[in-house]
Amino acid sequence: MHAVLRAIFEPGFFTSSLVALAVAVGTLVAIVAGVIGVFTVLRGQSFAGEALGDIGAAGGSSAYLAGIPALWGFVGVAVAAAGVMELIGIQRARGRDLATGVVLGAGFGLAALFLYLGTTYDNTTGATVTILFGSIFALNSSILPLLALLGAIALGTIVVLYRPLLLSSVSSELAAARGLPVRLIGAAYLFAMAVAVALSAVTIGAILSTALLVGPAATALQLTRRPGHAIVAAALIGIAAMWLGVLLAYDSYYWPPLRHGWPVSFFVVTLILIAYIISRTVGARRAVR
């Protein structure tokens, strides 16, 4: 038994403070992304989520250039971009992808500029990888309070708006007929999504952040018929992918031949993909029955 455990958990896994921090941050982020991601999928806004992540890269890289934690940049720019997308009219289905795409392109252009400037001055490429693909083992514990606060704000928005948001995600017509301010609800949701994307970017990078937002949610939707269950399942799937990803990344330091360590993001995203494929297979089988 002991030998099995030792084979699974390489030495130092449970005593490393970096691992502990990674697991704490990863858990928090997986919960927020899973809960909010269910609505992203219901509302068909995954492209907007992807755009917010890519635009967040500009924020993360500018924060790096300014010498402050990347989280500030991710959040500030993603929330600002959500505001711009709302103003352009992302809520209307037509023109929504166009508006998103235009803002996305501009954001990525800025990210390219900042990363170029940053790496030229510093003569290092580490920042590019950190911003775009994340590095959960390199976090500073000082960002934990801010992470927790942002997570609480995003989850609080969902808790308060849960029923109106669900109804307007199912049918904006039914929601409007009940006198609900559909556009305002959509805007509030967009901001919560921007925060969730920024949190994901801290763990698995700006480019991959939507995988954590949309993947567990899409998987959960295959497995249950009830919205509440889907939300809980999405959070659990996200947590599982994050924990396993951290463990595999830690273990990979001991893997031959490189003994160098593979990125957490790779494992997390791959695990989510595997879970999604399994859920599709299970879902399809159920549909046949």
Next chain:
Amino acid sequence: MIARARALPLTDDALVVDGVTVRLGGRTVLDNVSCSVRPGEFTGLIGANGAGKTTLFRVILGLEQPSAGSVRVAGGGSESSGRGGTDVGYVPQKFQLDPDMPLRGRDLVGLGLDGHRFGLPLPSRSRRQLVQEMLDAVDAGAFADARVGQLSGGEQQRILIAHALISRPKLLLLDEPLANLDLRSAQEVVGLVSRIAREQQLAVLISAHEMNPLLPVMDRLVYLAAGRAASGTAEEVITSDVLTKLYGHHVDVLRVHGRVIVVAGTGHDEHAAVEMGGASVEIV
């Protein structure tokens, strides 16, 4: 009998539409439309596509502001609209859900009860019971636990009707509920709604471009054409005189085997049309 001549207000009406005019993009969609609906009455809102049926519904729901006139909904208190909740039940025309949407019919009906409230829904026995009673009332118990997006059109209509009725509105609006249903499902939905209207003293306003399926159950109808309305019983409204005045040109009404066929134009016009209860068929 042209609606404008109707004496207003009747205090026990569930809905009073008084001289409503709506202009959208420079076009007059509704022109001084008046009508009223009484509790327990099944009223058809008949007109061709584009006659302004959905616009009138939007005005009643408070989603469109009329440039003149007013709408009064019983129990609403406010003069202008039924906006803000549960006084008016509404079943929209187009309702398409992703088959993967994790939402059971039961959940959608529950959202009809408290979908406008903030906070998380707390599970309670009385809420579950209310939802189950409503599902039973529309004979939807058998498919209430399937995903709404995977139900047939007729089954979705029942769930939507339950969603609209569970908050106990005085007025139920159904926008073209029969448009995408086969004849049998359409008859079932019509029968269901007319039964509930009588049982619960509910006023029903149901729009359709084809009036014939509704003729057996309609107490009264509102006929919309060219933005104007005539209302009364089918015998009063569906006459050559009334419809000729409404359309502004000659209209014949044929009654064949219990069906009504409206023929607009004399046949010498270039654009004479046969309307079978509003659905026009061009005659060349």
